[in-house]
Amino acid sequence: MRVLGIETSCDETAAAVVDENGMRSNAVFDQIDLHALYGGVVPELASRAHIQSISPVIRAALRDAETTADQLDAIAVTTGPGLVGALLVGVSAAKGMALSLGIPLLPIHHMEGHLVSPLLTPGSQITFPFVALLVSGGHTLLVHARAFGDYVILGQTRDDAVGEAFDKGARLLGLGYPGGPAISKLALGGNRAAIPFPRVLLDRTRFDFSFSGLKTSLRTYCHRNQEAMQCTHHRRDVAASYQEALVETLAIKAMAACQKVGADTLVVAGGVGANRRLREILEERGAKLGIFPYFPPLSLCTDNGAMIALAGRMHLERGATGDLSVNATPRWPLVPIET
Numbered sequence: 001m002r003v004l005g006i007e008t009s010c011d012e013t014a015a016a017v018v019d020e021n022g023m024r025s026n027a028v029f030d031q032i033d034l035h036a037l038y039g040g041v042v043p044e045l046a047s048r049a050h051i052q053s054i055s056p057v058i059r060a061a062l063r064d065a066e067t068t069a070d071q072l073d074a075i076a077v078t079t080g081p082g083l084v085g086a087l088l089v090g091v092s093a094a095k096g097m098a099l100s101l102g103i104p105l106l107p108i109h110h111m112e113g114h115l116v117s118p119l120l121t122p123g124s125q126i127t128f129p130f131v132a133l134l135v136s137g138g139h140t141l142l143v144h145a146r147a148f149g150d151y152v153i154l155g156q157t158r159d160d161a162v163g164e165a166f167d168k169g170a171r172l173l174g175l176g177y178p179g180g181p182a183i184s185k186l187a188l189g190g191n192r193a194a195i196p197f198p199r200v201l202l203d204r205t206r207f208d209f210s211f212s213g214l215k216t217s218l219r220t221y222c223h224r225n226q227e228a229m230q231c232t233h234h235r236r237d238v239a240a241s242y243q244e245a246l247v248e249t250l251a252i253k254a255m256a257a258c259q260k261v262g263a264d265t266l267v268v269a270g271g272v273g274a275n276r277r278l279r280e281i282l283e284e285r286g287a288k289l290g291i292f293p294y295f296p297p298l299s300l301c302t303d304n305g306a307m308i309a310l311a312g313r314m315h316l317e318r319g320a321t322g323d324l325s326v327n328a329t330p331r332w333p334l335v336p337i338e339t
């Protein structure tokens, strides 16, 4: 079954084709340059850029996959969560194609896409159940994925998402957007023990995160040490220490969550999953506990259409028939909240 996946929930216009042999193409147009000027994603600019890029990106995905539209069996699209104007562009394009081709339209939760993204790694041995650490610009989730579609949220952030903490931290350090890659670049060669930034909520029986206090400590530190912050050497230490506080908190919680549910596989996905230090610390700590972290290749950590196409295929295999009446759902919990 050949599925086209479309993703426009934030600042990447992405489309990809996935079939039973894996990823046939993965076209992404990122809008980084557009938003960099403003230090963060400007929703209206994102929607306009999606409108301009969506058709060329879909064409590129089909061309790279050596596939014509009428060879597609279904279309999967991110319907939420995300920016409503941005989501609408992908949803409208997907609806139009599915309707004209007479094939199913599958609505996909963005975080479920991230959750399955490591399965796209060629030769992946990952099987359910596992624990997923989903770390993006808008979400920080620890999920016990018992089977595809059967998720238990073990923990989530109470305030800022970890990607947001990277982005806001980068702004305080005068670095560009997106903040994660900028901080990790500055942190290279810095002393990660130089400044003891706080690690909060480290009670190993609960798995919620809170990063806003850490951001405030960085702000206070920069304010109190303005002179020292002029020195690149010192800024490196600050970036390395800040990054360490973020990734160590993630590692402590993720390892404890795996131990709690008895999982030996930790799947890490989402934009922050591209962070090298996060990978290193999870590998170091996992090795001691018999927990194996899996990361998708860097190109699949950040937003892409392949993860959406794969989630679509998995839903189809489980009998989903699609729904042409889907709409953008900017707020959509991964697991329904019980009332």
Ligand code: KG4
Pocket: 010, 135, 136, 137, 138, 139, 162, 163, 164, 166, 167, 178, 179, 180, 181, 184, 270, 271, 272, 273, 274, 275, 276, 301, 302, 303
């Ligand atoms: O998953 P993603 O591409 O988009 C959302 O769904 O939000 O994640 C984007 C986030 C941004 O906050 C960005 O700063 C962060 O991922 N990020 C990183 C790295 N690369 C991207 N954070 C830390 N280290 C990185 N290397």
Ligand code: ZN
Pocket: 110, 114, 136, 137, 270, 271, 302, 303
């Ligand atoms: Zn994402």
